[in-house]
Amino acid sequence: MNEEDALKILEEHRRSIDNIDAALIYMLAERFKQTQEVGRLKAKAGLEPADPAREARQIARLRDLAGSAALNPDFAEKFLSFIIREVIQHHAHIAQIHQEET
Numbered sequence: 054m055n056e057e058d059a060l061k062i063l064e065e066h067r068r069s070i071d072n073i074d075a076a077l078i079y080m081l082a083e084r085f086k087q088t089q090e091v092g093r094l095k096a097k098a099g100l101e102p103a104d105p106a107r108e109a110r111q112i113a114r115l116r117d118l119a120g121s122a123a124l125n126p127d128f129a130e131k132f133l134s135f136i137i138r139e140v141i142q143h144h145a146h147i148a149q150i151h152q153e154e155t
């Protein structure tokens with residue numbers, strides 16, 4: 054294959070990759086909207102920011118889904134754990150603000 058043809062194909066792949074990246078950003082934004090609400094709810098009710106039992110269930114489920122989607126389950130776990138760590142930090146921050154206000 055010559056370079057010109059290869060560059061055309063590369064461009065098509067990259068257009069699709071850009072669409073997927075945009076979808077990921079929108080999906081993450083929606084997820085964080087929900088988790089921020091959960092953080093406020095937990096702060097008001099005095100619940101802990103983290104719920105390790107729920108996380109274990111989510112990780113087991115996503116590892117399973119990853120396996121059937123031909124995605125590396127270790128990567129799926131790392132990715133979800135990274136997001137959850139960030140969410141828990143947000144929850145701890147929301148709880149701290151709530152405590153200072155009451």
Ligand SMILES: C=C(O[C@@H]1C=C(C(=O)O)C=C[C@H]1O)C(=O)O
Pocket residue numbers: 088091102103104105107108111136137140141144
């Ligand atoms: C969102 C929650 O809070 C935390 C964050 C989670 C998540 O981002 O999915 C899951 C469990 C909790 O550690 C929750 O309890 O549902």
